[in-house]
Amino acid sequence: MFYHAFVFTAPPVLIGDISTLKVAAQLGQESSFSLIVYSTSPVSVEMHRPHPDMTNAPETKAITYSSSNTTTQVKLSVFDKTVETEGLLVLIQFTVITTEGFGEYELLVNNSIGSVNQTVHIVAEGVYCVCCI
Numbered sequence: 001m002f003y004h005a006f007v008f009t010a011p012p013v014l015i016g017d018i019s020t021l022k023v024a025a026q027l028g029q030e031s032s033f034s035l036i037v038y039s040t041s042p043v044s045v046e047m048h049r050p051h052p053d054m055t056n057a058p059e060t061k062a063i064t065y066s067s068s069n070t071t072t073q074v075k076l077s078v079f080d081k082t083v084e085t086e087g088l089l090v091l092i093q094f095t096v097i098t099t100e101g102f103g104e105y106e107l108l109v110n111n112s113i114g115s116v117n118q119t120v121h122i123v124a125e126g127v128y129c130v131c132c133i
Contacts, residue, residue, distance in 0.1 A: 009040050009041065009112070009113050010039075010040060010113055010114075011039075011111060011113050011114030011115060011116055012037050012038065012039040012043050012109045012110070012111050012114075012115070012116050013037065013038040013039070013076070013116065014035055014036070014037060014109065014116055014118060015035075015036040015037065015038060015074050015075070015076070015087065016035075016036055020119050020120075020121065021033060021107075021118060021119070021120045021121065022120075022121045022123060023120060023121070023122050023123070024122075024123055024124075024125035025094070025096050025102070025122050025123070025124070025125055026096075026124070026125045026126070027096050027097075027098075027099065027101075027124070028095065028096070028097070029095065029096075030093055030094070030095050031093070031094055031095070031096075031122075032091055032092060032093040032094070033091075033092055033120070034089055034090060034091045034092065035089075035090045035092070035107075035109070035118065036072065036074055036087055036088070036089055036090075037074075037087055037088045037089075037090050037109055038074050038076055038085065038087040038088075039087070039088060039109075039111045040111070040113075041111045041112045041113065042069075042111065042112075043069060043088060043090065043109050043110060043111050044067075044109075044110050044111075045067035045090060045092060045107065045108065045109055045110075046107070046108040046110065047063075047065050047092065047094070047105050047106070047107050047108075047120070048105065048106055048108075049103070049104070049105060049106070050104065050105075050106045062096065062097055062098045062099075062100040062101035063094055063095065063096050063097060063101040063105075063122070064094065064095050064097065065092060065093065065094035065095075066092075066093050066094075067090055067091065067092045067093070068090075068091050068093075069088045069089070069090055069091075070088065070089045070091070071086055071087075071088060071089075072086075072087055072088065072089040073085070073086065073087065074086070074087030090109065092107070094122075096122065099124075101122065102122050102123060102124050103121070103122060104119060104120070104121050104122075105119070105120045105121075105122060106118075106119060106120075107119075107120050
């Protein structure tokens with residue numbers, strides 16, 4: 001039996017179990033995390049705070065970030081088969097500048113067709129509590 005493969009232009013697809021990412025970081029130190037993405041066109045990444053009830057709220061500069069893409073092999077589930085194809089390893093590097101930089105962010109991975117989002121929780125690494133006895 002002969003199968004024809006068709007590649008359609010589509011929004012990016014995040015690969016793997018990534019319901020919510022939790023990333024540990026230290027104040028003022030560069031940290032990073034990565035995602036594996038399948039996309040038929042180049043991708044860009046945006047990372048920002050969700051403001052559901054404050055649409056005009058100014059974005060504070062509590063975090064800086066950058067992203068880079070590297071080609072990698074990915075496995076996609078197509079119907080009942082697994083197909084190996086070319087994808088992207090997206091590395092996001094960030095620095096928490098102030099303590100307000102810790103918390104929840106929305107990560108948007110965009111291509112020319114659409115976008116997919118991912119919730120990222122940035123937590124302080126090594127946080128401890130000193131209690132009075």
